[in-house]
Amino acid sequence: MKEPTQHSPTPLLAELPAKLNGSSAWLGSQLQQTPDKWLHSLSAPEIQDLENAANHFLTLDKDIGQITKNDFPLKKFNTYLGLLSNTILQGIGVGIIRGLPVNTYSQKFAATIFCGIGAHIGSARSQNAQGHILGHVRDVGADINDPNSRIYQTCERQTFHTDSADVVGLLCLQEAKEGGLSLLVSAESIYNRMRSECPELLEKLFEPIATDRRGEIPEGEKPFMEIPVFSWYEGFLTVFYQRQYIDSAQRLHDAPPLSSDTIKALDRFDEIANDPAMHLSMQLQPGDMQFVYNHNQLHDRTGFLDWPDPAKRRHLLRLWLSIAGDRPLPPVFKQRYGSIEVGNRGGIVVKGTRLHAPI
Secondary structure, three states, X not given: OOOOOOOOOXXXXXXXXXXXXXXXXXXXXXXXOOHHHOEEEOOHHHHHHHHHHHHHHXXXXXXXXXXXXXXXXXXXXXXXXXXXXXXXXXOXXXXXXXXXXXXXXXXXXXXXXXXXXXXXXXXXXXXXXXXXXXXXXXXXXXXXXXXXXXXXXXXXXXXXXXXXXXXXXXXXXXXXXXXXXEEEEEHHHHHHHHHHHOHHHHHHHHOOEEEEOOOOOOOOOOOEEEXXXXXXXXXXXXXXXXXXXHHHXXXXXXXXXXXXXXXXXXXXXXXXXXXXXXXXXXXXXXXXXXXXXXXXXXXXXXXXXXXXXXXXXXXXXXXXXEOOOOOOOOHHHHHHHOOOOOOOOOOOOOOOOOOEOOO
8 A cells, every 4th residue: 555645735625534533434454354343144043033024024915115114023133233224324334144045035035035124224215217126236238338328237347336325235146157246445445545645636526526327317407417526514424436427427418527637536536446455355145135335335346257047147136225314415415316314315216216126
């Protein structure tokens, strides 16, 4: 890691912390050595508790997209989920639940458990204009060069990014033949590095930057958002980032052009995120559930080689959640969320959206 260099703070940065020291400002090289901080292995009684709750819900004959905490009654595992919620909001910002025996479940049963757990953490949000609260992360052959395609529907490397919700959850059903590593990095640690090494570039990331909506445009809004990568609001540093969508926004009429200094700042942000000492990497196994806090963490996935047999191909389920007791978001996030009401924000909602869970 590059040695810190002394710089005089710019007027903007002089008003911000010289360094963020909370537990969410972690280094991947440290977390990699302390899995007890982020990994929980399910016990047999916990699995039974989850299965009992799923069986109860399935007797109700409801769409999984409408599942609530009361519909998914837990007697044991709710204690851990309370701890996980605290870890997300007040701790390191990431938690992995390991050991759900998905190979013995139908896809509907696995999705019921996943969405039931999500209902104990927060409220599910729509992930697209169709109102899907349950996303399917797999390679469907989407064109990587199509500006309206979604990168998660390809086998290509993503880039470190945030999603349009407070919390993103993943459940691994099947692994790829090779690759597909999950990568996580602390936005606060990136801030600390840039504050130390290149404050003049860091300041550029507090300015509004156009990000492509990729064709999913709420009524009355532009086809792009103008939100800074970093916002300091009510004592919190909040990140909003998707480099591929920043780049593709430049094709749009009226999108403010990126200055050479802004491009340098974005490039440096990416370089730091991709430093192996900065990020945490893991191979999600079938039955693993990963929950990540979008406001101070970024996530990524390496490219992968899938199985020839369609029945064996990499497949993850995804949830976007809004969580009670969360931080306030700056008003500019209304462009992204519509509402920034704590516990009722996030997702992609356009005219006619109806929440449901495609299985």
